[in-house]
Amino acid sequence: MTEPLATVLASAFHANGEGAPAWRDVPADWGPLLAARGRTPDVDDEPPGEDDPALRVLGPHGRQLGAVLGAVHEAGGAATLDRDAVGLFVATDVVDPEPDDILPALRASADKEGGFDLTRFFAGGFRSLHPLWPLAQLNNVAVGQVAIDLAVRGENAVFGSEADAGVRALLEAAWSVQEGHARAALVGATAPRAGAFAEARAYVEGWPADRPLGQGACAVLLGTSPAPRPRGAVSILAGTTGHGTGDDATAWEDVIEHALSSAGGPTPVVVHAPGEPALTEALGALGMASIERRDLEAGVGHLGPASALAVLAVLDARPGNEPAGAHLLLVRGPNGGRGALVLEVA
Amino acid sequence: MSPRRVVVTGLGLVTPLGDDVDVVFDRLVAGDVAVRAPRRPGLAEHAPPTHALAELPDDLLERLHRELGADAGHDVRTLAGVAAAEQALRHAQLDPASAPRLGVVLGSGPGHFDPARLAAAANATFDVARYAEGLAPGQPESLGLPRRAEAPASLVARRAGTRGPVHAVTTACAASNQALGIAYRMIRRGEIDVAVAGGSDSMVNPQGLVFFVLLGASAHVDPSDPASACRPFDRKRSGLVMGEGAGCAVLESLEHARARGATILAEVTGYGTTLDAWRITAPEPEGKGAAHAMRAALADGGLEPGDVDFVNAHGTGTKRNDPAEVHAVKGAFGEHASRLAVTSSKGALGHLLSGAAGVAFVACVSAVQRQAVPPTANLADPDRHCDLDHVPGTGRAMPVRAAMNDAFAFGGQNACLLVSRFEEAGRGSKR
Numbered sequence: 099m100t101e102p103l104a105t106v107l108a109s110a111f112h113a114n115g116e117g118a119p120a121w122r123d124v125p126a127d128w129g130p131l132l133a134a135r136g137r138t139p140d141v142d143d144e145p146p147g148e149d150d151p152a153l154r155v156l157g158p159h160g161r162q163l164g165a166v167l168g169a170v171h172e173a174g175g176a177a178t179l180d181r182d183a184v185g186l187f188v189a190t191d192v193v194d195p196e197p198d199d200i201l202p203a204l205r206a207s208a209d210k211e212g213g214f215d216l217t218r219f220f221a222g223g224f225r226s227l228h229p230l231w232p233l234a235q236l237n238n239v240a241v242g243q244v245a246i247d248l249a250v251r252g253e254n255a256v257f258g259s260e261a262d263a264g265v266r267a268l269l270e271a272a273w274s275v276q277e278g279h280a281r282a283a284l285v286g287a288t289a290p291r292a293g294a295f296a297e298a299r300a301y302v303e304g305w306p307a308d309r310p311l312g313q314g315a316c317a318v319l320l321g322t323s324p325a326p327r328p329r330g331a332v333s334i335l336a337g338t339t340g341h342g343t344g345d346d347a348t349a350w351e352d353v354i355e356h357a358l359s360s361a362g363g364p365t366p367v368v369v370h371a372p373g374e375p376a377l378t379e380a381l382g383a384l385g386m387a388s389i390e391r392r393d394l395e396a397g398v399g400h401l402g403p404a405s406a407l408a409v410l411a412v413l414d415a416r417p418g419n420e421p422a423g424a425h426l427l428l429v430r431g432p433n434g435g436r437g438a439l440v441l442e443v444a
Numbered sequence: 445m446s447p448r449r450v451v452v453t454g455l456g457l458v459t460p461l462g463d464d465v466d467v468v469f470d471r472l473v474a475g476d477v478a479v480r481a482p483r484r485p486g487l488a489e490h491a492p493p494t495h496a497l498a499e500l501p502d503d504l505l506e507r508l509h510r511e512l513g514a515d516a517g518h519d520v521r522t523l524a525g526v527a528a529a530e531q532a533l534r535h536a537q538l539d540p541a542s543a544p545r546l547g548v549v550l551g552s553g554p555g556h557f558d559p560a561r562l563a564a565a566a567n568a569t570f571d572v573a574r575y576a577e578g579l580a581p582g583q584p585e586s587l588g589l590p591r592r593a594e595a596p597a598s599l600v601a602r603r604a605g606t607r608g609p610v611h612a613v614t615t616a617c618a619a620s621n622q623a624l625g626i627a628y629r630m631i632r633r634g635e636i637d638v639a640v641a642g643g644s645d646s647m648v649n650p651q652g653l654v655f656f657v658l659l660g661a662s663a664h665v666d667p668s669d670p671a672s673a674c675r676p677f678d679r680k681r682s683g684l685v686m687g688e689g690a691g692c693a694v695l696e697s698l699e700h701a702r703a704r705g706a707t708i709l710a711e712v713t714g715y716g717t718t719l720d721a722w723r724i725t726a727p728e729p730e731g732k733g734a735a736h737a738m739r740a741a742l743a744d745g746g747l748e749p750g751d752v753d754f755v756n757a758h759g760t761g762t763k764r765n766d767p768a769e770v771h772a773v774k775g776a777f778g779e780h781a782s783r784l785a786v787t788s789s790k791g792a793l794g795h796l797l798s799g800a801a802g803v804a805f806v807a808c809v810s811a812v813q814r815q816a817v818p819p820t821a822n823l824a825d826p827d828r829h830c831d832l833d834h835v836p837g838t839g840r841a842m843p844v845r846a847a848m849n850d851a852f853a854f855g856g857q858n859a860c861l862l863v864s865r866f867e868e869a870g871r872g873s874k875r
Contacts, residue, residue, distance in 0.1 A: 155724055182736060186719060190614065192592050195557055204563040214563035216490040216650060224493070224654040232655045233724060233854065235554045237593070237614040242855025245719040251733060253740075254719050254857055255622050258552075258593040258614040266611050270626060273633065279740075295589055338635060339609040340545070341601045352607050356545070360635075433598045435610055 100362040102333030102442060103272035104320040107282065108174030109411040110166040112315045155233040159190060159288040160240025162315035164247060167286045171248050174319035176282050185253040185283035186245055187271040189263035189403035190237045194295040199234075202226040244286075252280045257403070260431025262339040263287075264403040265439055268410070271320050272334045286317040287404035303432040305400070309372070312399025316407035318414065327444040330417025332410055335424065336361035337439035349436055350380035354428070357438035364424035364440065368392060370409045371428035372400075389426075405429045406439060413443060447632045451866060453706040454536025454694030455806045456528035458508070458644070460498040460687055460793055463531065469810040472818035473839030477671045477792045479685050484648055492653040494662060496670035498687035498794030499648055500524070515599055517591075520688055524799065525550055525596030525644030526603070528690035532640055533604070536694035536706060540604035543700075547608040547636040548600045549627040550692070551619025551643025552593040553798040556651040561588025596644055596690075608636050617758070617795070618717070619643050620691065620802035621851035621859035625715035627695050628861075637700040642692030642802030656684065659725065661762060674795075675822040676759035676788035677766050677830035684760045687794025691802030693809065710809045713846060713864040714747060716740025720856030726764045727852060731772025737858035738776035738848065745862050747846060749777040752784065752862070754817050754847040756804045759788020760795055767829040769850065774832075785842065786832040791821030801851035805861060808847035812865045816841045 156164060167186075171177060176184050207223030209215040215223075233239045238256045245251070253274045257263035264287040271283035289312055300311055323333050338356045342349020358364070366389055371377055373393045381387050394409055395401070401408050409427050413420050420443045427439040457463055460478035461471045478498045482488040500508075500520070508516075508523040516522040529550065533540060540546055592598075594612035601610045609630065613623040620643030627641035647655055656662040663673040663683035674685040701708055718740065720733035727734065742749065757769055766788075774781045789807060796803055811817050816839055823836040846864040 181721070182718070192590060193554060194589050195562075200557070200559075200562065204559055207559070208563070214560040216487075216559070219559060219650060220490050220492045220653070224658065227654070227658060229658050229660075232658050236616050236854065237554065238616050238618075238853055238857055239724055239855040241615075242719070242721075242724055242853075242857065245721040245856060246724070249721050251719045251721045251736070253717050254615075255626060255717070256614045256857075258612050260592070260594060262609075263594075263611065266609065270629075273629065277633075279744075299589060339611070340607050341548075341598070341610040342607060343602060349607055352545070433592065433594065434602070435594070435598075 100335055102323045102335055104275040105323040105327065105331055105333040106318045106410055106414045107321045108170040108319040109414040110169035110317045111408065111411045112162050112166050155230055156240045156243050157193065157234040159193065160243060163188065163240060163286050163288050164244045166315045166317035167244050167284050168248060170317045170319040171284060174282065176284065176319055179281050181249050181251045183252055183281040184250045185271055185274045185280035186241065186250050187255050187267040187283060187285045188241045189257045189267040189287040190259060191288055191402045192259040193235055193237055195235065199228065199231055250284065259403060260433060260435040261402055261405045261429035262431055262435035262437035264406040265337060265339050265429060265437025268334060268406055268439060269337050275320055275322060282319055282321040284317065284319055285407065286315065287407045288315045289313045289401040289404040305432050309395055310399040312401045314401065314404060316404045316411050318407055318410050329444055331444040332413045333442045335440040335442050339435065339437045341434050342436060343434050345376040347376040347379040347383065350377050351383055353436045353438045354380065354384060357440050361440035366426035367421045367423040369426045369428065370394060372430060377428065406437060448634060449698040449870060450628050450631045450695050450712045451698050451701050451708045452693050452710045452712065452809050452863065453696055453701050453708060454532040454538065455709065455809060456531030456535060456692045457803060457806050458500065458524040458528045459689040459803055460500055462501065463504055465806060465810065469807060469814065472789055472792055472807065473816055475819050475821060475838040477821050479671045479673055479794055481670045487648065487653065493657045494653045494686065495665035495667065496663065496673035496685045497648060498685060500688055515603065519555065519591050519595065520646035520648065521553055521555065521644050522591060522596045522599060524646060524688065524690035525552065526599050528642060528644060528692040529600045529640045532692040532694045538638065538694055540606050543638050544606060545608035545636050546606045547627055547630055547639035548597045548606065548610045549623040549639055549641040550597040550612060551623040551798045551802060552596055552612045552614060553645035553647065555590025556649045557590060558588035559650050600640065615857045616853040616855065617797055617800055618851045618853035618857040618859040619798040620800065620805065621849060621861050622717060624693065624805055624861055625717060625859060628712045628715055631695055631697050638694065638696035640692055640694050642690065642805065643799045644690030645796055645798035646688035647686050647797060648688050652686065656686065663761060672822050674761040674791045676761040676791050676820050677826055677834045678823050679825045679827045681761045681763065681766065683762050684790065685794045687796040689796050689803060690799045691806045693805060708866045710812050710863045711866045712861065714741040714745025714862035716744055717859040720858065722856055724855055727768040729768055731768040731775060733856065734769060734772035734852055734858045735775035737860045738772060741848065741860040741862050747862060749780040752846045752848055753842065753844045754811050755784050755786040756808050756847060756849045757786050757788045758850040758852045759790055759820065761790055765852065767827065770830050770832055781832060784832065785817045785835050785840065787818055787820045787835045789818055801849060805849050808849045808863045811844045811847050812863060815844055817844065
């Protein structure tokens with residue numbers, strides 16, 4: 099087994115239960131996730147006032163993201179490091195406009211029949227949009243605001259918007275630490291926000307109705323692995339992402355084989371993965387059918403870019419309770435993006 | 445084991461000055477400007493509040509729709525991104541089927557909503573049932589919502605049948621440089637052998653045409669001379685002008701390129717990215733974050749400031765960006781800053797936003813290949829705070845051993861890439 103790229107120093111999770119019924123039915127395995135109150139910061143989900151530009155550019159997803167990143171930043175001691183040496187890597191879901199933000203402009207641009215009139219929109223209807231509204235549509239601006247709030251100035255990237263984006267954010271952060279570009283790296287991700295737009299998007303993208311959407315935000319702080327690693331410490335050994343189409347077992351096999359070979363070939367003791375048939379077929383083909391499997395999504399819904407971080411947060415929240423050894427973490431998004439991380443629980 | 449060297453073997457462009465890499469570079473060097481009054485059918489006749497744009501030529505856009513529209517729909521960001529990526533793969537003479545773990549990493553903008561579609565669902569309050577009426581599974585555009593940021597990258601992968609990593613980098617104006625930098629790192633550490641990377645964007649749509657007007661960042665436009673609207677480093681600069689398009693490159697490990705007999709165009713020799721952590725809408729005025737990114741890129745590749753001859757500046761033509769960037773160049777390059785050519789192409793091409801650095805990267809590769817640099821269009825009266833060699837008028841033939849590509853975003857993300865002339869001995873790779 100290879101040396102870890104980086105180790106989880108702190109983790110945080112925020113779940114906004116309202117409008118996300120899947121959260122009410124969390125399996126016992128995942129109970130500690132919600133019970134880890136010390137790691138679930140409060141998030142002000144009220145719409146920001148006109149006079150608070152920082153909150154406005156964050157948007158709802160950014161306020162969740164800021165809360166969890168702030169929590170791990172504080173808990174992990176990142177604030178004590180040279181801020182130029184702290185990285186910030188984030189995966190965000192697509193930022194859809196909030197209906198309440200755009201409806202005034204649409205109404206101000208209506209013709210006599212109530213239809214949309216582009217000439218009226220250009221002539222002044224668009225002025226009913228808040229002047230900072232454009233910034234709230236940019237995935238990176240919320241991240242920039244978090245960087246300002248935490249005074250973090252190191253390596254960074256923002257990935258969108260599927261489940262494998264969260265794996266890529268974790269990998270780039272881990273490599274940044276391992277290669278010495280950053281002393282520590284904050285990694286955050288936001289999950290789909292339940293609501294009309296998210297549900298409609300899931301529908302047209304063909305997302306399976308039996309895999310409900312969850313919502314929330316997760317964050318971890320990655321740093322150099324302490325030696326010896328304390329019992330329960332969660333480290334990233336290796337990982338990769340890959341692309342397939344539809345129910346593509348071969349694409350799963352490619353990603354899993356690549357991740358395991360990069361990690362030196364440890365046999366996982368637990369596979370964290372969604373319960374889809376193609377993956378079952380792939381694990382069978384790779385001789386891993388008998389390995390224990392856990393499905394986060396069965397309990398908390400599909401967390402999109404935050405899926406991988408949620409698993410790390412859960413593992414980190416229960417040190418000593420998870421089986422030691424290699425854990426294989428697998429995620430998939432609606433457009434074919436797959437991600438695999440090989441974790442080590444000490 | 446030493447990190448692998450990463451070389452450039454293919455280029456692709458879709459720009460307001462055309463989609464032939466050599467022709468576009470020639471036109472840039474000649475000082476051509478693509479900025480005009482808006483003319484896109486369906487928008488221009490409605491008198492948009494943006495009065496100058498660098499739009500894709502009509503015939504080019506029609507061709508993209510004809511060749512890719514069945515897969516890409518009407519999203520110009522996706523059309524341009526896919527076209528530039530596939531052009532780069534063809535230029536590299538790389539059959540994606542021979543490289544199944546080819547990575548695709550593209551910077552991509554936020555997309556845009558369709559106000560007419562959403563307005564149809566809007567009544568006294570937002571009516572979810574009305575909104576959902578008529579939605580068609582598998583047809584994201586029926587939503588009226590933005591396409592996902594990874595739409596261009598996913599489509600490149602699907603059309604090529606690749607199985608490697610596919611990612612969208614969503615750091616707005618820094619996105620393409622970060623995409624290229626991330627692909628470079630993925631190859632350098634051995635996760636993949638080859639990638640197509642860069643980025644695309646278009647905001648020539650109802651949402652985009654009010655975006656920078658709301659933010660107060662659009663250039664003031666003289667209706668009689670829209671081509672002069674964007675004036676990087678000029679005393680009379682007043683803001684940015686939007687462009688649209690894409691720029692992509694095929695990056696691969698030197699070993700992979702040699703094994704397949706590829707023509708090597710240049711070498712990627714450093715990447716640095718930082719955060720300003722200062723203001724969302726303004727760069728840190730001393731350019732500290734940008735200078736840190738430049739120094740990180742130099743250190744990453746083991747280059748000294750004196751190894752670089754050309755900086756392809758972010759140079760938006762806004763009041764705050766340009767002097768901050770000049771400060772940054774001086775901070776990172778020291779005394780050598782006065783010997784650099786520091787130019788911006790945004791006066792000619794507009795600001796291609798998430799695609800800007802992809803196009804600028806292609807220009808950097810062309811500069812080290814062709815030993816010439818493009819000028820800064822519309823620079824007539826240099827700002828006294830922008831006192832480097834910004835090459836006004838037309839371009840210049842000059843030795844270009846290495847070029848730095850700058851990209852800075854709203855939000856404070858800074859990303860700098862270095863590209864050097866390829867030398868077998870690896871002068872640009874002192875790692």
